[in-house]
Amino acid sequence: MNELTHKQSQCILVSLRLEPVRGLHMIPASFEYSSPKTLSEAISLLETSGSDSKILAGGQSLIPVMKLRLGSPSRLIDINNIEGLNYIRESDGFLRIGALTRIVDLESSELLKKKYPIINDAASHIADPTVRNLGTAGGNVSHADPANDLPAAMLALSAEFVATSSGGSRVIKAKDFFVDAFTTALKHEEILTEIRIPQFTVGNGGAYLKLEKRVGDFAIAGVAAQISVTQGVTVAKAGIGLTAVGSSAIEAVEAEQYLIGQTLTAEAISTASKLAARASNPGTDLRGPGEYKREMIIVLTTRALKRAYLRATGGAA
Amino acid sequence: MVNKMHIAVTVNGKDREADVEPRLLLVHFLRENLSLTGTHIGCDTSNCGACTVMLNGMTVKSCTVFAVQANGKKVTTVEGLANGAKLHPIQEGFWEKHGLQCGYCTPGMMMAAVALLQKNQNPTEEEIRRGISGNLCRCTGYVKIVEAIQYAAEKLKETQQQGMEVPAR
C-alpha cells in the first residue's frame, strides 16, 4: 500500500481507505456559494469565511475532489466573474499570465508558441480539450498535484507567483511555491493573481515532454527543460522541472547546475539526464513502477534537452 | 433547511429559472430540473465526456460545473442542435456514417465535435481524434465517429458558402 504515493488520483485514495469507502463519488456535500465581481470582494470573503472556504477557478480539480468528498469546503468563492485576471502578455521584463487564464488559451497563444513553447507543450498535454476550456493556469499550479503538468514547466522557467491579499501583493518564487503534495506556499487569505516569468531574449529554448498511458491522463512522468545558450553553444542558464515523480513537482537542481557552462554534447546531455533522474523519487502505482519512472526521467530529460536546444538555436521542433 | 439560490439560465434559447442548491451539478439541473435527458452521465471522475454541453459557446463537462456557475449564461445541449425538423450537420453525419451504436456517448460526442468544427473548419483526422479525446466511446472504435465529423465538416462548409446560418444557439 505504501508503494502508492499520495499524488495519484483521488480515487485511489478512496480505495486505499484513507477515506472510508462509502460509495460516494458523484454528489458533493453542501456548501455556500458566492461569486464576487471584484478581487477585493473575493479577498474579504476569504478573510471572513472559515478556513475551509475555497477559491473556485476552473473547478476541474476542485469539483472532482468535492464529488468524491475528499474535500468539503464550507464556502466556494467563485472568481470566474472577476474581470482582468485572464491575460497573457509581456511587460516590464516579464511574461505575465493572469491566474484565471484558461489552459486552452495557453495552448493556443501565438506569443507562447513563439517565445515560450514549453508552456504551450505542457498546456496541450493537460487533460482533454473540454477540461482545458475551463481549467486555469492559476488553478493548475495552486492545486499543486505533483502530477499536474504546469508546475514542472514553472520550475524550469523560474516563474514567480504573485499572491494578493488585503495587505497587498507578495511574490513567491517557484522553487518556494510547491511545498508538498496539494500544498503550496499560498496562505488561505491569499489569491494567486498572476504568474510571471522573466522575459526571454534570443538564445532561449524550452520543451515539455510527458509520457502518458492515455492521452490526457496524468503523467507517468514528465520533464520540462528550459535553457539559454550563448553563441549557439554554451549553456548559460538551465531549468529542469519534473512531473509526477515525487510528492511535489521537483526542480532538478544538480542537473541544472551541471549544465551551466557545458556544451550540449550527447555526453553532457546524458550526464544531466542522469542527474535529473537522481532528483526524482517516484513511487510505484497504476502508472508504472517507480524504477521505470526514474528511467523515463532520463529518457525524457534527454529528449527535452535536445528539443530545447533546437528551439534555442533557432532549429525546428 | 438547505440554502437555495435563484438562477436564470438560457438553455437552448429558452430562459429557464430555478431555485437550486449551490452543490447541484449542471448535469443534474439539466436532466432533473429541466428534463433534458439527452445529456448523459457516464462517470464520476470527469473523464468520459458523456455530459458535454456548451456553456457560452464552449464545451464543458456539465458534471464538473455547478448549476449556479451557469447563472446568467447560455447553455446548449444536444436537444438544441437540430433546428426543428432540420438536423444539425453533425447529427446528419452521425446518422449517415453509423457514428453511433448504443448512442450513450453520442450527445456529448456531437457537442465536442461541434465545438471542434467551430474552431477548425478543416480538421485533419489527427486533429479530430485529439478534439474528441475527452469523450469516450465504448461501442464504435471511433473510425466511424471520425467519418461522421468529416462529413459534418464538409456539410458545414457548404452551408456557410451558401450563407446559411448554422444552429448553435
Place this chain on the structure above:
Amino acid sequence: MATEQVIHGMGSPIKRKEDPMLIRGRGNYVDDIKLPGMLFLDFVRSPYAHARIKSINAEKAKALPGVVAVITGNDLKGLGLDWIPTLAGDKMMVLPTEKVVYQMQEVVGVVAEDRYIAADAVNLVEVEYEPLPVVTDPFKALEKGSTIIREDKGTNHIFHWEVGDKAATDQLFKEADVTVKQDLYYPRIHVSYMETCGCVADFNSVEGHLTLYMTTQAPHAVRTVAALVTKIPENKIRIVSPDIGGGFGGKVYVYPGYVVATVGSIVSGCPVKWINDRSDDQPSTAFGRDFHMRAELAAKKDGTILAVRIKTISDHGAFHGDANPTKFPVGLFSICTGSYDLKNAFAEVDAAYTNKPQGGITYRCSFRVTEAVYAIERMVDVLAHKIGMDPAELRMKNFIPKEKFPYRSALGWTYDSGNYRDALKKAMDKIGYADLRKEQEEKRKKGELMGIGVSSFTEIVGAGPSHDFDILGLKMFDSAEIRIHPTGKVIARFGTKSQGQGHATTYAQIIAEELGIPTDDITIEEGDTDTAPYGLGTYASRSTPVAGAAAAMASRKIRDKAKKIAAYLLEAREEDLAWERGRFYVKGSPDKGKTIQEIAFAAYTNHPPGVEAGLEAVDYYDPPNMTFPFGSYICVVDIDRATGEPKVRRFLAIDDCGNIINPLIVDGQIQGALAMGYGTAFMEEIKYDEEGNVFGGNFMDYLIPSAVETPKWETDKTITPSPHHPLGTKGVGESATVGSPAAFVNAVVDALAHAGVTHIDMPLNPWKIRKALEEKGLAIES
C-alpha cells in the same frame, strides 16, 4: 412492387432506424425514466474485502429529512432475499447479514427523496467491521488451509472441469519432436459500457404487480428468475429493458441494486430508482476473464501441430455467477483447438472463489472464447519462433483445409464452414506481408524494432442447440413474432435485446428480405416482457444466429400462409404460384400476381374459406448447430526502444461472418470490438492488492482507449455462408474482441522475438515492454 432501394433487404448498408431518436438526445435510458413520486436508492459500500459486520447504525441517516427507508441484509433476510440464485446455479449475497466478501460490496441501501439526500444519508450510516484475512490470489485460495470465503461451501474450489482425451494427448506430447509451454495470464477487465447499471422498480401493491425498468440484456430470463425468487407470479412481473447504453455481457447479471430497489418500492409504496455511479459500478459489477493459463503445444519438426494442452486456474470472485450455459461451466473454452487440424487436445480448469466481485463471462467474450483463442493464437506464435518458421506460414500449414468442412474438432465441435487459408492470404496480400517482413529485417539492422502479429481465429457463437444449451434449465432458443397489419405494415417482436447492435435495423432487413416489405414499414420491438415473445436475450453474439434465424423462419411461415391467400385471390393453385421478393405471381404469366401488401389486406378483409384470418407468425428457433465465424488479423507495431511504448501502425481485420445483413453495422461491430481488444491488450486491467483493495475501479484509473490511441482500423471480409443457418449468417459482435488481442501481443512479441522474448502478459504497458528490452539488452537511453 417495391424496388430494391425501398426494400433494403440483406446486404443493404442502410442507415439505422434507431438513430433519429438517439441523435436528438431523445433516447430513453433507465436514468431518463422519471415516475411520479419516485425515490432514489444509494448504497453504503464496504471498504473491506473480507470482514465481519459487527454493527450497523443508521439512526443518523434515518433522522435526515428526506430519507424514507434504510434497508439492511437482515431486512432482506426476513423476505428470503438476502441471498439469491446466480445464473450459474450458485447463489449470491444481495446485502450481507454476517460478512462482506469484496471491497465495494453493497452493505446498506438508503432510500431517499432524491439522489443528493441519499448520498448525504449514505455518509451518515455507521458500519463497524472486524477485518478477516483476505484471499485475492486464486492459487492461494486453492491451497490447503486457505481462508474460506464461502462458509456455506466449505471450500474455495468451485469446480473442476476437463475436456478431451488426456491419455492420448499426453502420448502425442511424448512423441512430439518439439513442444512449447507458456504461462499466459488473461487479465481481469471490466466491460465498461458507457451507461452504468441501474433500474427503476415500481411495485403496485394493490395489484401486486411489479414493473422493473432495468439495464438488462436478458429481460425474460430475469423475469423468470425474479418470479421464482420473489414468489410474485410471473404474469405480474413486467421487465422492461429500455435503451441500453452498451452491455457487452456485463448486463446479463443480476445485481443487488435491482433487488434492493424492488424491496425499496415494496416498502415505500413508491417507485425507486437506483443508478450506479461509475466508481460503484466498475469495482462491484461483473468483471471479465481473470484466467491463468498454462498452455502447451506439441508439434513435429516440420511444424505440423499435433496437440494442445491447457491447464487453467480461473478466478470467479466470491460468487460463481457467470451466465454460462449450464453444461459448459467454462463456456465454450473447448474451441481452444482454434483454426487448426489437431490430432488431439486436453483442457482442464479449476475455478476458485476469491475476495472479489463475481464475474468471468462478460465483455464480448463469446463464453470464454476470448481466452481460448488467445491461448491457441499466442502459442502458435511461440512455436513459430521456437522452430524458426514464419508465423503466417505455420498457420497456413496447420489450418483445417476447406475441404474438411463440416469439420469435427478434437474436442467435439462440428465447425459448420470455413476457409481459413483464403482469409489469411487475403490479409497478407492486402497488408503487404512479405514487404513488411523485409522492412522488419532492414529496420532491425538499423536498430529499430517493429513487429508483425497475426491472429487467425475461429469463433463459436449462436448458443445454442437445446440438447446442449440451457441456462438454469431454460433452453437457449430465441424467438420472433411477426404481425402484418391490414395495410401491409409490420410490427415484429423479439426475445433478444439490442444494446447498440442495431436490431431495429437488421431484423427489419431480414423480414424485408424474406417478405419484400420495405424496412421503413417494419417496426421492431424488444425488451418488454409483457409484449415480446420469450427469449434468452442478447449476448455471446447470439442474436443474429438465433433470433435472426427466427425472424427468417417466422417470415417464411407468413409467406406460406400468404401463398394460400394469394392462390385464393388469383384463383390459382398454390403450386402454380411463384415468389419473387414481395409478390406471388402465376408461373408463366408474371403480370398476374398479388403483392404482399394486397395479400395482407385480404387476410383481414377477404380471407379464403377454411383459412384463419390475419397474417402473423411466431417462431422459436432452436439452432441445429453453433455457427463458426472466423477471420485473420494482422497488426504492425513499432516499439520505442527507450520508453517501451508500442505504437500500432496498422491493423487489418479480415472477417468472415457468413452472409451479411447490413455491411455498415457489421463494420461498426468489428471496429468497436477491435477497440475493446486494443484496450485489453494495451491499457485495461483491474488489480487487487493483498488486502483486497481494488485498483482500476473508476474511469480515472481504468483507462479505456480514446480516439487518440485507437488505431485507424482497416477492415475487409471474405464470405463463407453457414450451411445450416436459414440466411447463411453467422454472428459477428464478438469476433474482434476474441481475435484481436492475440494479434496485438503477437506483434509486440514479434518485434522482440529475435532477442529471445517469448511472451509478455497483457496489458502491454510500456514498462513491461521496457523491462523486456532491458533484459535482452535492447533498451536505449533516449
